[in-house]
Amino acid sequence: MQTALSVRNLYKVYNPKRASKTIAVDHISFDSHFGEILGILGPNGSGKTSTIKSIASIIEYEEGEIQVLGMDNRKKRKKVIRHIGAVLEGSRNIYWTMSPVENMVYFAGLKGMSRKDVKERMERYLHLLDLEPVAHKQVRSFSKGMQQKVAIACALISDPKIVLLDEPTLGLDVETSRKMQAFIKEIAKEQRHIMITSHDMRFIEKTCSRVLIMKKGRLIADDSVENLNHVFKKQVFKLTVKDHPRDALLDELRGQCEFRMEHHDENTDLFLILNDSQTLYALFDILRRYKSTLLGVDIIKDDLEDIFLKLVNGDGAVPGEGGKDS
Numbered sequence: 001m002q003t004a005l006s007v008r009n010l011y012k013v014y015n016p017k018r019a020s021k022t023i024a025v026d027h028i029s030f031d032s033h034f035g036e037i038l039g040i041l042g043p044n045g046s047g048k049t050s051t052i053k054s055i056a057s058i059i060e061y062e063e064g065e066i067q068v069l070g071m072d073n074r075k076k077r078k079k080v081i082r083h084i085g086a087v088l089e090g091s092r093n094i095y096w097t098m099s100p101v102e103n104m105v106y107f108a109g110l111k112g113m114s115r116k117d118v119k120e121r122m123e124r125y126l127h128l129l130d131l132e133p134v135a136h137k138q139v140r141s142f143s144k145g146m147q148q149k150v151a152i153a154c155a156l157i158s159d160p161k162i163v164l165l166d167e168p169t170l171g172l173d174v175e176t177s178r179k180m181q182a183f184i185k186e187i188a189k190e191q192r193h194i195m196i197t198s199h200d201m202r203f204i205e206k207t208c209s210r211v212l213i214m215k216k217g218r219l220i221a222d223d224s225v226e227n228l229n230h231v232f233k234k235q236v237f238k239l240t241v242k243d244h245p246r247d248a249l250l251d252e253l254r255g256q257c258e259f260r261m262e263h264h265d266e267n268t269d270l271f272l273i274l275n276d277s278q279t280l281y282a283l284f285d286i287l288r289r290y291k292s293t294l295l296g297v298d299i300i301k302d303d304l305e306d307i308f309l310k311l312v313n314g315d316g317a318v319p320g321e322g323g324k325d326s
């Protein structure tokens with residue numbers, strides 16, 4: 001596979017000379033390739049956005065080297081950015097007073113392309129993203145999901161080789177999120193490299209082929225989604241029980257799985273990390289034996305924090321299949 005990006009020892013610090021100094025990216029290295037959809041997964045503040053901004057030449061970094069298509073992104077900045085299409089979270093990526101079509105034509109123009117050059121691509125993206133009915137309406141009135149779709153279409157309109165998407169599904173409903181996933185897979189079929197940051201484990205699992213996991217600026221895993229299956233297959237269930245569970249009960253639970261607790265006045269939430277819902281039945285048995293009253297069971301959708309904060313060892317390694325999931 002041809003190398004698209006090469007990141008060596010990237011080190012990014014905010015306010016390096018002040019007491020408020022923050023090490024956002026702490027010497028990370030990786031290569032990525034054409035045809036790959038690379039996900040960067042990590043809790044908030046782990047350095048995902050800083051990594052993507054460094055690659056896109058939007059911020060400067062203190063140490064390390066980034067090569068985009070074999071070119072140093074500091075020495076050949078102008079050339080490099082011509083090949084990158086990026087959508088950054090929390091940035092203004094499109095113009096609200098313009099329509100999707102006007103935005104696309106404008107962004108194509110920035111890269112030296114005319115409306116005619118991009119006509120076909122524009123029609124295809126409008127179609128794939130269900131934007132045809134609103135193609136000529138001001139983006140201002142759109143939902144967040146629709147605006148995000150327009151931003152992605154604009155990032156892609158000049159047919160960049162490298163596509164960087166920072167939290168593309170943040171704040172999107174399930175349906176739009178699914179559409180986005182299908183769209184990303186579709187555009188990945190063309191000779192392109194796509195990199196997506198997200199704190200949404202399920203989106204990364206379904207969309208990406210390879211995953212980097214970041215924690216506190218460091219890379220703690222770099223592997224295929226398949227090989228990280230032991231992480232992705234875990235789910236977090238919330239069991240609400242009456243009162244505060246007895247120590248003996250908690251000891252038995254500890255023998256079965258990882259969990260954390262939140263005590264409330266009259267009940268307790270247990271957040272359990274499980275491999276499958278089968279284990280749940282064994283846990284119900286334990287509760288029954290201790291006569292603990294189960295008030296509710298929920299699957300936690302936004303489960304990354306729980307899974308990673310518990311599972312990622314202090315030494316930074318993601319535990320493998322070894323051991324009995326404790």
Ligand SMILES: Nc1ncnc2c1ncn2[C@@H]1O[C@H](COP(=O)(O)OP(=O)(O)O)[C@@H](O)[C@H]1O
Pocket residue numbers: 014015022023024025042043044045046047048049050051
């Ligand atoms: N402009 C900034 N100034 C100071 N600190 C920042 C800035 N941007 C990010 N940080 C800090 O850098 C760290 C990494 O942030 P970020 O790269 O945004 O992580 P993520 O995208 O994974 O949430 C965090 O501690 C964050 O507070």
Ligand SMILES: [Mg+2]
Pocket residue numbers: 048049050089166167
């Ligand atoms: Mg971010």
